Amino acid sequence: MSLPRNHWVLTFVCADLPGIVHAVSGAVVESGGNITESQQFSSSDTGRFFMRLQVESEAGREVFEAALAPVVERYAMDWRLDTVGRPLRTLVLGSTAAHCVNDLLFRRRAGQLPVEIPLVLSNHGVLRDLAGFYDVPFESLPVTSPESKAAFERRVLEVVEEHDIELVVLARYMQIVSPELCERLAGRMINIHHSFLPGFKGANPYKQAHARGVKLIGATAHFVTSDLDEGPIIEQNVVRVDHTRTPAELVAIGQDEESRTLTTAVTWFAEHRVLLDGARTIIFR
Amino acid sequence: MSLPRNHWVLTFVCADLPGIVHAVSGAVVESGGNITESQQFSSSDTGRFFMRLQVESEAGREVFEAALAPVVERYAMDWRLDTVGRPLRTLVLGSTAAHCVNDLLFRRRAGQLPVEIPLVLSNHGVLRDLAGFYDVPFESLPVTSPESKAAFERRVLEVVEEHDIELVVLARYMQIVSPELCERLAGRMINIHHSFLPGFKGANPYKQAHARGVKLIGATAHFVTSDLDEGPIIEQNVVRVDHTRTPAELVAIGQDEESRTLTTAVTWFAEHRVLLDGARTIIFR
C-alpha cells in the first residue's frame, strides 16, 4: 500500500557560498524526497544565492523541517516551505475599474489562479455585484479626505491581520498608499501600472502617448514601495498601436494589458516564483 | 500594342475639408490612372488630412501633374509625386558599431530596401571593410573637438548637396547633432535609440535596466529634432528578457532590436509611408 505523497515547494535565499546545492539536496535525499522542479540563480550584483525547489515526498512537514534545519542555520538562509497549489490568502483592493478585478475573480473560479480571496475592499461601491457573482465578500469605504484614507488603510491592516493575508493586490486601486502601509506590507503588495515607451509623467498619460504617437503601450506589475511606481518589476507586457487609435481606444487596449500582466504577476507570486534581489526580482518561471 | 505602365506613389497633406478625396480621385480618373493602394487619415488633433496613393497609369509625369495642379492649388496641399520603387538617395552616418549599418547594407543588396547609398560617413574607420564588401563608398572624419565636429557636419551638408540626399540615417552615429543640422535636415533625418520600460536617463542605460530588473527592452526609430531623443516616433519594438541576462547580453539583444527597427523605419520612409502630423507620425503601412 502506497502512502499519500506530499508535494512541497521550497525557496531559499542566502549569501552565495560553495556547497549550498549539495547541502540542500542532501537534506531532500535524507527525508526521502524527489525533486520535481528546481531553479537557482547566483546574483553577481548582490552576491546572493536564490533557489526554488518542488519536492515530492511521503514525509510530513516535521520530518522535512528537521532535515533542513542544520542547512538553513549553517547558511543563514531566508527560506519558506509550502504545499504546492495551496491557495494564497489574498486581499484585493479595487476602486471603480472592473477589468483587473474581473480577470482575477474569473480565473480564480476557473481554477487557474491559486489564491483565495476573503475580501474585495474598495473605495467605491460599483464592483459589489461583480464580487457577488463570484461569491467573494465585498466591502466599500469611501476615501475622500486624509482621515477617510487613514481609516481605509487601518481597515486594510485589520483585514490583513484577521485573515492572515499573504498578498495585497492593488487592482487599479488608484490611491497613493501611505509610506507606513508600504513599509508594513513590503514585499507582499503588488500594483499594476500602465507603461509607455517613452514614459510619461503627470496626468492623463494615454492622452500624452496619443499626442506623441507612440507605437507600443503596455503595463508593468511591480511591488509597491514608498517610491511611487518605482518598486521592483515583476512582469511587463506591451502591444502595438498605431496613429488611428483614439485616446479612449488606447485606454481599452491598455486595460487588457493591465489585466493579463497583473494576473500573471499574482500567479507567479502565489506559486512562490518571485524573489527579491535588492531593487530587482528573480522570477523562477 | 499596350503602352508601358507607370506606377506612381503620391502623398497629400492639407487642411481637412470636404471633397478632397473626390477631387484627387477625379484627377486620377482624368489622367487615365488606376488606384492600386490608397490610405487616408483625418487628424482630429491638428485638423489636417493625410493621403497616400499608388496609381498605375500609361500617362507620363507631365500629364499627371497637369491633372493634379488645380486640386493641389485649391486645397493648398503639400504633395509629392514619385515612382514606386525608386531608390531613395540616402546618406548613412555611422561610428564604431556595425550592427545597424550591416543590416541596412545587406538588405539593400538583397533588394529588400529601396535606397541607394552614395556614402557611409563615419567618425571612425572601423566600418570601412564592411562598406567595401557591399561596394558602398566610405569616408571617415574624426570627431574629437568642437572644431572637428563642425567640420564633420559641414561634410554632411556637402554630401547632402552633392548627391541631392533625401534621407540621412544615424545608424548608431552616437554624436549629438547640432541644432543647426537638425534644423537643416528636419523631417529627413532618422535616428535609432534604445528603449526601456521604464525609461532611464544618463549613462549606461543597459546597466540601469539590468539593475532595475526590467523584463522588456527595445528600440525606437524617430526623426531627429533638436530636442534630444524626443522627435516624432516612427517605429518601436521590444523583446522579453529576464534576470539571468548580463548587461552585455542586454546590449546584444538591444542591438538586434535597433537593427530591425531602424531598417523598418528607413523602408517605410523610402516608400513615402511616413508623414508628419505635428509631434507624431502617420504611418501608412
Place this chain on the structure above:
Amino acid sequence: MSLPRNHWVLTFVCADLPGIVHAVSGAVVESGGNITESQQFSSSDTGRFFMRLQVESEAGREVFEAALAPVVERYAMDWRLDTVGRPLRTLVLGSTAAHCVNDLLFRRRAGQLPVEIPLVLSNHGVLRDLAGFYDVPFESLPVTSPESKAAFERRVLEVVEEHDIELVVLARYMQIVSPELCERLAGRMINIHHSFLPGFKGANPYKQAHARGVKLIGATAHFVTSDLDEGPIIEQNVVRVDHTRTPAELVAIGQDEESRTLTTAVTWFAEHRVLLDGARTIIFR
C-alpha cells in the same frame, strides 16, 4: 443651430474598375458627408475591389441612399450602409467551457464590444449562471443524437429568424455543424480553433503538441464552412511555451489565446471591418 450629425459606416465590394473611388466620393460630397475613415484594397487574386468608409453627415439615410444608388448600380456593387457603433445582433453558441463566453459578455457590458446578445444557446446547462450574471437570456438543449442535434440546429435557425440575428459565434460550441447550417449562415458564423505549429490532426491536440515539444501555441478565428476548420481566417494569435508546461497548462494558455482572438474577430466583424475575398479575408483595421 446645428443639426444632429449622423456617423455612417459603408462597405462596397465590386469588380475592380477605374473611377470607383471618384464615383463613391462624389456621392458622399453630394450628400454633404465628410469622410472620417477610409480604406480600400484591390485584390490581384480575384480582381475585386473592396472599400470601407466612415462618413459624418447631417443627411439621413434616405438622402444618402439616393445619392449612392446610381454608383452602386453602375458598378454592380455589394454594399452595406450602417450606423457606426450600432450593436450587432449576435447569437452565442456555447457548450461547457466558460472562457470565451465570459470574455464576450464581460466586454459587452464594459462597452468595448458593439454587440447585443439576445441569447446564449448551449448544449449544456453549466453556463446558465454566467449568462444570468450578465443579464443575458440562456437556453440549453442537449445534443446527444442525430435527432437532438437536428433539433438544436432548428432552434438556432428559429432564433436567427426571430431576432434577425446578424452574427452567430461558436464560443467553444464543440459540435460539428451540419453542411446545411453552414450554408444558411455562410459569411456570418465565426468559430474559434486552437492552432499549433505544426498543426495536429485528431484527438487531444494539446497532448500531441506537448509530445512534440512545440514552442508556440495559439488560436485562429475563422468563418465556418462545411470544410471543417478550413474557412477563411479572420485573426490569429500565438504565445510562447516551453518544455516545462504540462498538457493541462497548455490548455489553460491556449484558452486565453482563444478568448482574445475570438473577441477580436467579433469586434472587427461587428464594425464591418471583415470582408470576404474568395478563400481569404480583407481586414480593414
Place this chain on the structure above:
Amino acid sequence: MSLPRNHWVLTFVCADLPGIVHAVSGAVVESGGNITESQQFSSSDTGRFFMRLQVESEAGREVFEAALAPVVERYAMDWRLDTVGRPLRTLVLGSTAAHCVNDLLFRRRAGQLPVEIPLVLSNHGVLRDLAGFYDVPFESLPVTSPESKAAFERRVLEVVEEHDIELVVLARYMQIVSPELCERLAGRMINIHHSFLPGFKGANPYKQAHARGVKLIGATAHFVTSDLDEGPIIEQNVVRVDHTRTPAELVAIGQDEESRTLTTAVTWFAEHRVLLDGARTIIFR
C-alpha cells in the same frame, strides 16, 4: 596569487532517480567548484532526468572528471564536460539564399555566436563572395543527379571527419538529405523551415498562405530526422502579416524569421542548452 579560474559547462541525462542532484553537487564541491548556473528537468513523459550546470573552478579537467566518474557510472549517465564559450566546430550547408548564412557569419564575427566555421559547403557558387568577406572557406559542388547528390553527401562526411565537426547547419540548403546522412548526423544536424498556421503541404507554401489569407507566418528550427521536417523542434517564431502582403513580401518577411530562428537555435546548441527527450527538446535557456 590567485590561480586562473576555469569555467565549465556540464550536461547530464539519465533515468530519473532520487539523489542525482545531491551526488552531482557533491562531486562539484569535492573538486572545489562553484555552480554559477544550473537547470534541471524531470520528464514525466519518458522518466528521464536532464541537468545542465555551469561551474567555476581552479581545478583542471582531470580533477573534475575524476570526481564525477563514480556519479556518472552509478546513474549510467550520458554526460558532457566542456569549456564555457569554446567555439563549436560547425559546418554550414548553403544553396543560393544568402539570408541565413549572412546572419550566422555576421554574428560569429561580432562575437555573438560561439562557433567556428571551417567551411561553407554549397550546391551553388553564389555565396562564395559572402563567405570570402567573412574569411570563411567556401566550396561548391553541384547537386543535379542522384550521383552528384551522393558525392555531395560524401563530401559532407569527409569534412565532418576531417574537422571533427560537432554541428551541421542546413542554412536553406534546400535539398532532401538521405536517410543515411540523417542517421550518421542524428542529434547534430539542424534545419530551418518556414512555418504557417495552418500548415501547408506541397510546393510554394507562401503562395498557399497568401491564398488562404493567413495572419501569422514564421519559422521552425529543428533537428533533421529522416522523417522530413518532422524532427524535434528547437525554436519557433512568428510575425503578423495582413491581406496587403504579396507572396513576394511574405517570402521576405519569412526569411527574416528564418534567419533569427536558426541563429537562436545554433546559439543554444553551441552553448549545450539543447537536450533531446524522445521526440522533443529540453531547452535550458
